[in-house]
Amino acid sequence: MHHPTHSTTPASHSSRPSDPSRPFSPDDLVEQLRAAGCVFAEDEARLLCETAGGPAQLWEMTARRVAGHPLEHVLGWAQFAGLRIAVDPGVFVPRRRTEFLVRCAAASAPAEGTLVLVDLCCGTGAVGAALLAALGGRGELHAADLDPAAVRCARRNLADNGGHVHEGDLFTALPDRLRGRIDVLTANVPYVPTADIPLLPPEAREHEPRPALDGGPDGLALLRRVAAEAAGWLAPGGVLLTETSSHQAEPAAGILSAAGFAVTVTTDPELWATTLTARRP
């Protein structure tokens, strides 16, 4: 599994929440979630209770969770790098492991000045929002995605910090004036090899769009396309950061080196995260 986030995958889709006309006790809720295979049923029950606007909504949310929808889609938000990120149905759920990409990006950014930050394949916009926050707001942020639902969601998440969100295929979405000016380019491209998609947990397979997951035959098709164009968009000394699985790190580093970048591979064993930092000479 390449993008594991849903630590609480319901194993069964057969269980149903209790009758909506009956009061829903916290114990009922935990029991329903546990019966559906949610490993952290108590935590989920607490989050559902805190988020629901009343008993009817709590019932409806529990029904969706028990039916196998990702918790973050049911809640409508995810915690990411200390931020609460809106997650719309059908939009890729930001994974905890990707917080490591953000940390690496912040560490590799120039220490001074107002930076040009770009987050390609932005999904909810979580990476850009977290990076800008980590840099104390010291940047002009642009995010882009091919999927209109992701673009809408990212616009909501970046509305407060002045981020610009563009729709389109990779770099074609960006304003031309950014060419040669990007200081930090993050791109958490889809990287699951096509043949592995059926092996993903149902929450990802059934509730996240396939283009958000499928990285082509070896999972690196999108990275190849980003690597081919990135140098023309980065400022001299600018960095491109991307995430892979551990076994893809070597071929991914090869792709970036062949495109002329100086590449560093870093891992966070706790988050099971691998990040490649590619610096333009």
Ligand SMILES: C[S@@+](CC[C@H](N)C(=O)[O-])C[C@H]1O[C@@H](n2cnc3c(N)ncnc32)[C@H](O)[C@@H]1O
């Ligand atoms: C793995 S998700 C990452 C989302 C987000 N960056 C995150 O880490 O939570 C990949 C995203 O890439 C987008 N995507 C896929 N192909 C794309 C393309 N050719 N151009 C732009 N975005 C694309 C998908 O819509 C999806 O939102």
